[in-house]
Amino acid sequence: NAGVTQTPKFQVLKTGQSMTLQCAQDMNHNSMYWYRQDPGMGLRLIYYSASEGTTDKGEVPNGYNVSRLNKREFSLRLESAAPSQTSVYFCASSEMTGLPTDTQYFGPGTRLTVL
Amino acid sequence: RKEVEQDPGPFNVPEGATVAFNCTYSNSASQSFFWYRQDCRKEPKLLMSVYSSGNEDGRFTAQLNRASQYISLLIRDSKLSDSATYLCVFPSGTDSWGKLQFGAGTQVVVTP
Numbered sequence: 674n675a676g677v678t679q680t681p682k683f684q685v686l687k688t689g690q691s692m693t694l695q696c697a698q699d700m701n702h703n704s705m706y707w708y709r710q711d712p713g714m715g716l717r718l719i720y721y722s723a724s725e726g727t728t729d730k731g732e733v734p735n736g737y738n739v740s741r742l743n744k745r746e747f748s749l750r751l752e753s754a755a756p757s758q759t760s761v762y763f764c765a766s767s768e769m770t771g772l773p774t775d776t777q778y779f780g781p782g783t784r785l786t787v788l
Numbered sequence: 789r790k791e792v793e794q795d796p797g798p799f800n801v802p803e804g805a806t807v808a809f810n811c812t813y814s815n816s817a818s819q820s821f822f823w824y825r826q827d828c829r830k831e832p833k834l835l836m837s838v839y840s841s842g843n844e845d846g847r848f849t850a851q852l853n854r855a856s857q858y859i860s861l862l863i864r865d866s867k868l869s870d871s872a873t874y875l876c877v878f879p880s881g882t883d884s885w886g887k888l889q890f891g892a893g894t895q896v897v898v899t900p
Contacts, residue, residue: 708890715792715875715890716832731887763831776822777888779831 674699677780679764685786686754694749694783696764704769705747706731706777707739709760716763722747723769754787761785791815794876797895801866808862809894811876816857822877823850823861826893832875836861866898 677698686692698705703724708716718731722741736758738750747766751758761784765777793812801807813821820839824832836843838859842851849862863870873893880889 713796713892715892717890718887721887776834776837779833781831 676700677764677766677778679762679780679783681783682781683784685788686751687788688755690754691750691752692754693751694762694764694785695746696748696780697746698764698766698778698780699745700766700768700778701744702766702768702778703744704767705741706765706767707737707747707749708763708765709733709758710763710782711760719749719762754785756787759785759787791880791889792876792878792891794891794894796892797897799894799896801863801870801896801898803866803868803898803900805866806862806864807866807896808860809874809896810858810860811891811894812858813876813878814857815878815880815889816854818878820879821850821852821859822888823848823859824875824877824890826873826875828872832890835874863896866896868898868900871896871898 680695706721707719710716717733720739722728725744728739740748761782763782764780767775767777791814823835825835826832836850838850847864851860873895875893876891878889880887
C-alpha cells in the first residue's frame with residue numbers, strides 16, 4: 674500500500690497563476706483533508722471532505738477550492754496564486770469512525786512557492 | 789489564548805537522557821489527544837494516542853492533566869533518532885467527523 678500520495682512534490686508559481694494539487698489514498702478511508710503548514714504555526718485546515726461527495730471549509734479556505742473526485746482522490750486548486758499561499762501543503766486521510774481512535778495519515782507534502 | 793500551545797524549543801538532550809515537555813490546551817471538554825512526530829521536511833506521523841489519563845509505549849509516556857489542562861510527553865533513554873518536532877493534537881470539532889487541532893510543535897535535538 675502506498676498510503677497517501679501527493680503530486681507534485683515541489684512547485685514554483687508566479688502570482689496570478691493557477692494550479693491543482695493532487696492527492697490520492699489507497700486505504701479506503703472515508704475522510705480526506707488539506708492542510709497548510711507555515712513556519713512557527715501548527716497545521717491549519719484548509720478544506721475537508723468527511724465522505725465522498727461532500728466538502729466543507731476549514732480554518733483558512735480563502736483562495737482555494739477542492740474537489741472530491743471519488744473516494745480515493747481529493748484535489749486542491751489555487752485559482753490565482755498569491756505570495757501568501759507560499760507554504761507546505763499536506764493531504765491527509767482518516768477512516769472516520771467517529772471514535773476518538775480516528776487517526777489521520779499524511780501524504781509527503783507539496784512545497785509551493787509563489788513569486 | 790490559542791487552542792493548543794507548545795514550547796517551540798529546541799530541547800537539546802544528550803543521548804541516553806530523559807526529556808519531557810508540555811502542551812496546553814483550551815478546550816476543557818477534550819477527552820482524547822494525540823502526539824504526532826514530524827521529521828525535518830517530512831510529513832507528520834502518529835506517535836501515540838491517549839484516551840484517558842495517559843499512555844505508555846516503550847520509552848515514550850504521555851500524560852493528561854485535566855485540572856491544569858495540559859498534556860506532557862516524556863522520552864526516556866533518548867536516541868539520536870528521536871530528534872524531531874513533536875506535535876500535540878486534539879480533536880477540535882463537536883461533531884463526529886474527526887477534525888483535529890494541531891500545536892506548532894516542540895523541537896527535540898538529541899546529541900551524541
